[in-house]
Amino acid sequence: MRFGLTEDQKLFDHSLRGFLSARLPLDVLRRLAEPGNGFDAGLWKGLGELGLQAMLVPEEYGGAGLGLLDAALVAEALGFHAAPTPFAASQVMALRAFQAAADDVQRRIWIPRIAAGEMRIGVGLGGMSGQTGRAALRFQGGRLSGAVDGLLDGGGATHFLVYLADGRAALLDADATGITATVRRSVDRTRPLVDLDLAETPAVELLEASNAPLQVAARVRDAGRVMLAADMLGAAQAMLDRAVAYAKERVQFGRVIGSFQGVKYMCADMATMLEPCRAMVWYAAYAQDAILEEAAIAANHAKAHLAEVTREVARLATEVHGGMGFTDLLGLHFQFKRITFDRQVLGTSERCRHDAAVAQGWIGA
Amino acid sequence: MDLTLTEMHRALRDEVNAFIARHRDRAPRPGGGRKRPDRKVLEWQALLLESGYFGRNIPREYGGFGAPHDVIEVAIIADAFSRSGVSPGIHNQGISMLVPTLLEVGTEEQKRRWVGPTIRGEAIWCQGYSEPGSGSDLAAAHTRAAVDDGFFVINGQKIWTSSAHYADMMFLLCRTEPDKPKHAGLSYLLVPMNTPGIEVRPLRTMTGRAEFNDTFFTDVRVPVDQIVMGRGDGWQVANITLKYERLLLGDANKLQNRFEAIRRMMQEPRPDGSRLLDCAEWRDRLLRLQGEVMAARYHNLRLLTDQAEGVDSGLGRLIVKYHGTMLAHRLTSLAVDVLGSAGLAYEPQGEAAEDDPATTWHIDYMYDIGLIIGGGSSNIQKNIIGERGLGLPREPKVGRA
Ligand SMILES: Cc1cc2nc3c(=O)[nH]c(=O)nc-3n(C[C@H](O)[C@H](O)[C@H](O)COP(=O)(O)OP(=O)(O)OC[C@H]3O[C@@H](n4cnc5c(N)ncnc54)[C@H](O)[C@@H]3O)c2cc1C
Numbered sequence: 001m002r003f004g005l006t007e008d009q010k011l012f013d014h015s016l017r018g019f020l021s022a023r024l025p026l027d028v029l030r031r032l033a034e035p036g037n038g039f040d041a042g043l044w045k046g047l048g049e050l051g052l053q054a055m056l057v058p059e060e061y062g063g064a065g066l067g068l069l070d071a072a073l074v075a076e077a078l079g080f081h082a083a084p085t086p087f088a089a090s091q092v093m094a095l096r097a098f099q100a101a102a103d104d105v106q107r108r109i110w111i112p113r114i115a116a117g118e119m120r121i122g123v124g125l126g127g128m129s130g131q132t133g134r135a136a137l138r139f140q141g142g143r144l145s146g147a148v149d150g151l152l153d154g155g156g157a158t159h160f161l162v163y164l165a166d167g168r169a170a171l172l173d174a175d176a177t178g179i180t181a182t183v184r185r186s187v188d189r190t191r192p193l194v195d196l197d198l199a200e201t202p203a204v205e206l207l208e209a210s211n212a213p214l215q216v217a218a219r220v221r222d223a224g225r226v227m228l229a230a231d232m233l234g235a236a237q238a239m240l241d242r243a244v245a246y247a248k249e250r251v252q253f254g255r256v257i258g259s260f261q262g263v264k265y266m267c268a269d270m271a272t273m274l275e276p277c278r279a280m281v282w283y284a285a286y287a288q289d290a291i292l293e294e295a296a297i298a299a300n301h302a303k304a305h306l307a308e309v310t311r312e313v314a315r316l317a318t319e320v321h322g323g324m325g326f327t328d329l330l331g332l333h334f335q336f337k338r339i340t341f342d343r344q345v346l347g348t349s350e351r352c353r354h355d356a357a358v359a360q361g362w363i364g365a
Numbered sequence: 366m367d368l369t370l371t372e373m374h375r376a377l378r379d380e381v382n383a384f385i386a387r388h389r390d391r392a393p394r395p396g397g398g399r400k401r402p403d404r405k406v407l408e409w410q411a412l413l414l415e416s417g418y419f420g421r422n423i424p425r426e427y428g429g430f431g432a433p434h435d436v437i438e439v440a441i442i443a444d445a446f447s448r449s450g451v452s453p454g455i456h457n458q459g460i461s462m463l464v465p466t467l468l469e470v471g472t473e474e475q476k477r478r479w480v481g482p483t484i485r486g487e488a489i490w491c492q493g494y495s496e497p498g499s500g501s502d503l504a505a506a507h508t509r510a511a512v513d514d515g516f517f518v519i520n521g522q523k524i525w526t527s528s529a530h531y532a533d534m535m536f537l538l539c540r541t542e543p544d545k546p547k548h549a550g551l552s553y554l555l556v557p558m559n560t561p562g563i564e565v566r567p568l569r570t571m572t573g574r575a576e577f578n579d580t581f582f583t584d585v586r587v588p589v590d591q592i593v594m595g596r597g598d599g600w601q602v603a604n605i606t607l608k609y610e611r612l613l614l615g616d617a618n619k620l621q622n623r624f625e626a627i628r629r630m631m632q633e634p635r636p637d638g639s640r641l642l643d644c645a646e647w648r649d650r651l652l653r654l655q656g657e658v659m660a661a662r663y664h665n666l667r668l669l670t671d672q673a674e675g676v677d678s679g680l681g682r683l684i685v686k687y688h689g690t691m692l693a694h695r696l697t698s699l700a701v702d703v704l705g706s707a708g709l710a711y712e713p714q715g716e717a718a719e720d721d722p723a724t725t726w727h728i729d730y731m732y733d734i735g736l737i738i739g740g741g742s743s744n745i746q747k748n749i750i751g752e753r754g755l756g757l758p759r760e761p762k763v764g765r766a
Contacts, residue, residue, distance in 0.1 A: 001374070001437035002367050003666035004674075069366055244755050259758040261744075264751035271750055272684040276664035280656075283663040286366045298659070305656035353652035354645075362632070362642050 003279070005073070013073050016050055020081040026331045029190075032084045033334065036185030038192050039156025043085050044117070052087065054115035056095050061111040068092070068223060072230040072285035079234030079342075082334035084190040086153035088227035089123035093152075094161050096223050097123075097169055100216045101209035110171075110205070121171075122154030122181075122194050124162040128214075129221055130347030130355075133195070137164055143200045144170050145178075152224070152345060154194025155183050159204070162196065167213030170203035177201065188341035190334060219288070221346060222299035226284045228342040229302040233274070233281050235335040235342075236310035239317035240270045242332060246321050257320075266316045273309045280305060296359035304349035304356070310339045374437055381445040384416060394720065395452040395622055399576050399732075401531040402455055402486040410454050410486045418442050419454040420484045423468070428481025436669040447621040450629070458528065459483040459490030461613040463536050466606045470594055479534075479555070492610075493523040493537035493556070493580060494603065500525075501745050504548045504600055508539040508582060512589060517541065517554060519562075519585040525739070529565045529578040532558050538603045541596050551599030553606075555591045562586070572731045573713040610740045612682070615689025617658070617665035623696045624658045627651065630703050641703060650699055657692050680754035687746035694733040700726045 005013070023046060024032075032040045047053070056071055057063020071092050078087055095114055098107060113119050126135030126148050133149030148162050160172045160181070172179065178199040183192045209216035244267050247258030257263045284302035287295045314336045318325040325332055343349065358365050370378065393406045402410065413419035414430065421439060423429020432438065446453035464483050467475050482488035499505035508521025519539060529535065535556045542550040558565070562585035567575035593602045631641040631651055641647040664681065671678040701708060708723040718724050737743050751757040 001369070001371075001440075003436075003663070003670040004366065006366070244757065247757060255761065256758055258751070259760060261748070261760065264757050265744070265747045267755055267757060268687075268747035268750035271680060271755060272688050272747075275681055275684050276660035276688060279663035279665075279667040280660040282366060282667075283659075286368065290368065301652075301656040301659050304652070305660055308653070308656075350649065353649055353656070356652055356655070357642075357648055362648065 003282075005282075009070060009073060012070070013077060016052075016074060016077050017080070019046065019050055020077060020083055024081050024083060029082060029084070029331065029334060033082075033189035036189045036192055037155030037183050038084050038153065038190055039086060039120070040084060041156075043083065044120070044156075047085060047087075048117040053091055053117040056092060057111055057115040058099075061107070061115055063111075063115045067286070067290075068226060068288040069282060069285040072226060072281055075227040075230035076234035076237075076281070079231035079335070079338055080238045082190050082235065082238075082338050086120050086122075086156065088224055088231065089152035090119075090121045090157070092227050093123045093220050093224040094119075094121035097161060097207060097217075097220045100219060101169065101207040101213065102205070106205055106207065119159055120153065120157045122151040122157035122160045122174075123220075123224070124148045124151040124154075124160065124194075124196065125217070125221055125224075125346065126163050127165065128163055128167075128217055129224075129345075130351035131345060135165075137162065137198070139164055139168075139170060139203070139206075142206075143178075143202050144172065144198045145200055147195070147197050149193070149195040150345065151194040151196060153191070154181065155192040157181075157194070160194075160196060161207075163217055167209065167215075167217040169207040169217070171205040171207070172196075172198075172201055173204050176204075186341055188334075188337040190338060191341060193345075218296065222296055223288055224346050225299045225303035225352060226281070226288060228346055229277075229284060229299075229306040230281050232306040232310040232339050232342045233277055235338040236270075236274055236277075236306075236313040236317075239332060239335045240267070240274060240313055243267060243270065243317040243320040246324075250322070263320060266320055270313045270316050274313055277306055277309055297356050300352040300356035300359065303347070304352040307339075307343040307349045307352075311343065314339045368437075370437065370441075374441060377438060378441050378445065381418065381442055382449075384418070385445060385449050385451050388412065389449070389451050392452045395450065399528070400716070400719070401489060406452075406455060407486050409452060410484075413454045414485065418446075423464070423480060423484065427468075427476050428484055434673060436666075436673045440666060440669060443618040444621075447618040448625060450622060450625055453618065453622075455486045456613065456616075456619075457486075457489065458492050458610075459488060459534070460486075462492065462606045462609045463490050465609045466536075466602060467593070469605055470602060475555070475593065488534055489528060489532045490534045490536060491526050491529040491532035491558070491580075492606075493526055493529075493535045493539075495525045496522060497524050501742060503538070503603070504551065506538055506540060506551060508537070509543065510539045510541045510552065510554065510587075512541070513586075515589055516586040517552075517589060517591070519554070519556070519582040519587065521582050523580040523582075525568070525577045526565070526580045527577045527739075529558065529580050530567055530575070534558060535580070536593075536606065538599050541599070545597060548600045549597050551603070552596050553593045553599040553602035554587055555593065556585065556587050560585050560587065570731075570735065572728050573711075574718075574728075576732070576735075607741065608682075611686035611746075614736050614740050615661075615685035615687070617661040617689065620658045620661055620689060620692055620696065623693065623700070624655060627654075627696060627700050627703060630700070647703075654692070654696055654699060658696075661689060661692060680750065683746070683750050683754045686740060687743050687750065690733065690737045691743070694730070694737060697726060697730040697733050701730045 054063040055066045059065040131150045134147040137146040163169045178201040180197040182195045250257045284298040287298040357363050417430040420429035421432045422434050425431035510517040510519045537554045537556050540550050541552040562583045564581040566579040569575045668678050
């Protein structure tokens with residue numbers, strides 16, 4: 001038993017972070033974020049070359065067959081760099097939905113396409129995630145009508161995967177008839193929310209888990225929650241690192257501000273809160289694949305706890321930078337908003353804790 | 366990451382759980398490290414030692430179980446005890462702080478002499494660090510030990526000495542090299558508490574009890590070989606002990622134990638049949654703490670892995686005391702709120718106090734603030750985290766100490 005990363009994981013993490021820091025200096029990030037649709041073809045391609053799109057895909061379908069912990073490391077790195085790219089929903093939740101709920105034929109058709117980076121799938125869990133917004137869909141005769149708000153990774157999507165209230169999921173072609181997809185720039189310009197209005201839109205596939213479809217959907221949701229927790233971890237770590245670096249160089253009263261205890265303690269508090277979160281995210285991710293009886297509890301607590309901690313870190317790190325922290329100039333706000341976004345989607349902390357209580361049988365669903 | 370249990374680990378887990386189920390009636394209440402262990406505690410300790418659930422990795426020749434280091438084994442055992450709410454054995458300053466220090470830097474003779482009796486709960490230690498004039502600024506200690514004819518002759522005063530009133534031994538930080546600079550002039554001595562010239566006066570604390578003491582030294586003579594490492598090495602040894610003290614004070618298993626106890630209280634039906642756990646506000650408070658305790662537990666597993674691989678966890682280790690003691694206090698805060706007004710009846714004196722859950726929770730609620738202060742206050746921890754963990758510059762020195 002080892003509670004830690006393997007050498008392979010560390011190496012991969014290192015090269016991904018190297019790629020992202022070379023690829024996303026602040027001026028580039030600013031430019032890519034401006035349209036707010038969370039997608040850039042060049043970045044997508046580069047990440048594909050690093051193997052991100054195929055990482056979770058089983059080897060038999062042409063992927064690397066890695067696990068959710070590997071994906072969490074990616075999500076953390078993307079959060080760290082506030083990378084405007086689909087991942088958590090498109091490459092993780094959607095893929096896991098196919099793995100858990102698709103039949104053999106569906107898997108053979110679609111999973112290799114996901115692995116090849118040909119598909120970008122916006123995912124909407126509707127009411128199941130605890131997200132606010134519209135979620136009223138009717139499915140009849142292979143066609144979907146109604147509205148669902150707040151799809152994740154929907155900017156630049158080629159497909160949408162939307163969940164029905166009964167836990168089945170419909171795959172839609174982004175160009176299908178009757179679809180109106182409204183891409184809303186969010187406060188986090190690196191990722192949008194997409195609202196779908198559907199009028200008799202034909203479903204390309206219907207994923208029907210043969211038993212307990214709601215539970216299968218909940219596992220997809222939990223995987224998403226872990227990814228968001230990891231994303232928050234990365235964003236908050238970036239903010240902490242920058243606050244510490246700034247505290248070592250900014251001089252006031254003839255001293256670097258990091259030598260003032262008031263400032264030092266803000267940094268120490270951030271580190272103390274955030275450091276245990278790393279192990280929590282690792283565990284939650286690992287549990288999704290390897291400790292199924294703990295998977296739901298760990299995912300929900302990770303999302304909830306990370307949201308609480310990173311909100312504090314986001315505030316404190318901004319504060320350490322003084323007026324500079326409040327400017328657009330510094331770009332610290334990209335991570336701040338990343339954290340803001342992650343907290344609200346797929347269920348707030350309150351909702352996730354509620355789900356954790358249900359998962360351990362403290363209360364009924 | 367590999368948390369799969371091998372066949373052996375699964376067998377161990379089943380074995381520990383079976384042990385707990387079979388013997389739990391013999392176990393003393395968890396906690397209660399603030400009085401001399403009674404017979405029940407000592408017998409339980411002996412049973413745990415002999416079964417390999419305590420002192421598991423301590424070599425046999427020093428009185429331990431002698432199993433090779435295995436992080437998961439230790440985690441399995443700790444987890445089984447903390448989940449079941451059964452006492453995992455004694456955790457006092459001797460066991461959790463002195464023993465690992467001796468195992469790290471003690472002589473063969475010191476290990477053979479002290480480790481066994483200490484882990485069996487027979488030898489009780491107290492920690493002689495703080496003085497009236499040097500608490501946070503520990504290295505400024507004044508208590509003096511001069512060498513005379515093969516003895517250290519100790520004069521001075523220690524304060525806030527927990528357990529000194531029933532301890533057999535003290536590990537003492539004192540000044541033996543008055544001509545050397547502050548940190549280089551200290552030594553770490555092992556002092557029998559029955560040596561003539563030691564006077565212990567109880568100090569009543571906010572709990573209404575006297576958990577710690579003033580300790581006075583007047584010409585106290587201790588043979589010169591009762592020193593850990595050499596003369597002038599006291600600061601180094603004291604810091605090794607502090608490292609273990611801080612890990613003990615932030616212990617994630619203790620947090621888990623507390624959490625489970627509170628969960629059980631909240632799940633029990635109250636006189637009107639309702640359960641606090643059914644009320645969303647109460648439940649959310651418990652859940653928030655559960656999340657934090659989980660983070661602490663997994664963090665601890667990460668540190669254990671580092672330790673097993675010989676990696677210094679650095680920042681990860683430095684945060685443990687501050688993180689754990691603050692969280693512990695928030696857990697006891699919830700506990701006393703759950704007890705509510707009915708839990709306010711408080712009679713802290715006497716042995717029976719430790720058997721009354723309401724009184725104990727209120728003692729812990731206050732004592733936890735003591736633990737936020739003791740072992741290096743939260744501010745001192747934040748200095749350390751900031752300076753050693755994050756590399757921030759030190760406060761400029763005002764003058765010479
Ligand atoms: C319950 C309990 C048990 C104890 N048991 C023992 C024991 O067994 N043996 C033993 O030797 N000691 C023991 N102590 C003493 C403990 O180690 C000291 O109380 C502690 O180190 C603080 O020292 P002090 O009391 O002198 O406070 P001070 O050092 O005077 O501190 C007062 C306040 O000033 C702050 N402060 C001091 N210096 C700094 C600084 N550089 N930066 C920022 N803030 C600062 C502190 O954080 C604190 O808030 C115990 C204390 C308690 C409460």
